[in-house]
Each structure stands twice: as C-alpha cells, then as structure tokens.
Amino acid sequence: MSWTDERVEKLKQLWSEGLSASQIANQLGGVSRNAVIGKVHRLALPGRAKSGGATPSAATRATARNTAPPRAPNFASRAAGRKPSDTPASAPSAPRTAGATALKQEIVAETEAAPEQKTAPDNNVVPIMRKIPLTDLTERTCKWPVGDPTQEDFYFCGCESPENSPYCKYHAKLAYQPASDRRRAG
Structure with a gap:
C-alpha cells in the first residue's frame, strides 16, 4: 500500500474529525492502525485530547495542577537517620507535558554524604x-x-575456603551480603 495524495488528504480529514487510528485504518482500507499512527507523526499532525469523557472544567484543571502526586519513600533519608517525612528543599514534581510528549525536568537536589560504615x-x-x-x-x-x-x-583466587563455601572468607563476604546491606547500597 502506498500513501497517495488522495489517501493522505483523507487521513488528514479523518484525523481532524477526531477518529481514532483504528477507525481511520478501517475507512482507508489496506492499512494498519500502526501505519496510520506513523503517517500522522511523519505529517506532524496536531495531537488530540484523549477520549473518555467530558472535558474537565477550568476549576477541575486548576485543582489537578495544585495537588502534588504522592511521593515514593525516601530510603536514603532513613539510612542517614532522618524521618521519611523530612524531604529535601527541592522535591520533584510531576513532569511537564507538551501535547502528548512528556518533557524532561531538571531537578537540582541537595545531596547528603552517606554515613560511613564502621567495620572491624x-x-x-x-x-x-x-x-x-x-x-x-x-x-x-x-x-x-x-x-x-x-x-x-x-x-x-585459590585461597583456602571452608567446607561449606566455594569462596574464601573474604570473597564469601562479597558474594553473600545481607538483604539490608544490598538495599542500602543500591
């Protein structure tokens, strides 16, 4: 199937009417939904609002903008001895969007030195x-x-290893770390 000028014009018309890519593919015939989506992107046709209900009112949009999404637990703060509720001054917010594309956010966060591990x-x-x-x-x-x-x-390595381990004492400590230490390190 090739995209003739006539088919491209019909695609643009159906897209502007708000039909889905599947519906457009059915009307054009001989083309898949993914081909329609690809052609729409190559033509840089404007994006449309997602279907699924009435458009939100201005008050609903303002409320949605002012509410922050729930944050993930801050494991680094627990390791540093702080309560999880203590957050850095610059906490991440929801990503900005332009059309259907999420824009990368640049966040500058204060870093803390990791506590030194005391070992024998x-x-x-x-x-x-x-x-x-x-x-x-x-x-x-x-x-x-x-x-x-x-x-x-x-x-x-070749050093002597205990009966129940394939590794010497030093390498066994590297290979078999407690789960709590692995979580803190990662």
Whole structure:
C-alpha cells in the first residue's frame, strides 16, 4: 500500500474529525492502525485530547495542577537517620507535558554524604590470591574468578575456603551480603 495524495488528504480529514487510528485504518482500507499512527507523526499532525469523557472544567484543571502526586519513600533519608517525612528543599514534581510528549525536568537536589560504615579492622584485609587456573581448583580452594575468562591472564583466587563455601572468607563476604546491606547500597 502506498500513501497517495488522495489517501493522505483523507487521513488528514479523518484525523481532524477526531477518529481514532483504528477507525481511520478501517475507512482507508489496506492499512494498519500502526501505519496510520506513523503517517500522522511523519505529517506532524496536531495531537488530540484523549477520549473518555467530558472535558474537565477550568476549576477541575486548576485543582489537578495544585495537588502534588504522592511521593515514593525516601530510603536514603532513613539510612542517614532522618524521618521519611523530612524531604529535601527541592522535591520533584510531576513532569511537564507538551501535547502528548512528556518533557524532561531538571531537578537540582541537595545531596547528603552517606554515613560511613564502621567495620572491624579484619574486614578490610584483602587476601593474597594464589592465582590458580581452572584445572588446579579443588573442593577446598576459593573459586572467585578474577579477570576476563576469554583472556590469558584469567585466574581464580585459590585461597583456602571452608567446607561449606566455594569462596574464601573474604570473597564469601562479597558474594553473600545481607538483604539490608544490598538495599542500602543500591
């Protein structure tokens, strides 16, 4: 199917009358709803209000503009020891729209330094890896991979691991983090 001048004019007329893309596709015949939508965008035809009821009054629109949408919980404030109700001075608002396109909002928010995690001194010790290849791994060696497996310098940690873990104590702490720590870090 090709878009002849006659079909394009009929598309413009039906679009201005407020018909949906599906209805226009049915009237034109031999064209899909998506083809109609694509042609409308390429022709840059003006957008229309969504169907679904009466148009809101000016008072309803003003009320809708003045009400803020509910905010998502602020997990960062909880980690910093504040109550969730304490919000930064510049809180995000609903995105602006122009026609059917949402415009990106630029929000400048105050940032807080994350609280330092207090760890025992032995948690900061990185073991000296034995750097062993895959063929030398045993049940009691750490199987933590280091590097890119497709490269020549790829190896495994190789330090001693407990019976119930494939990793040494250091790499087990990296691999198995409590859920609360994962939420805070992400």
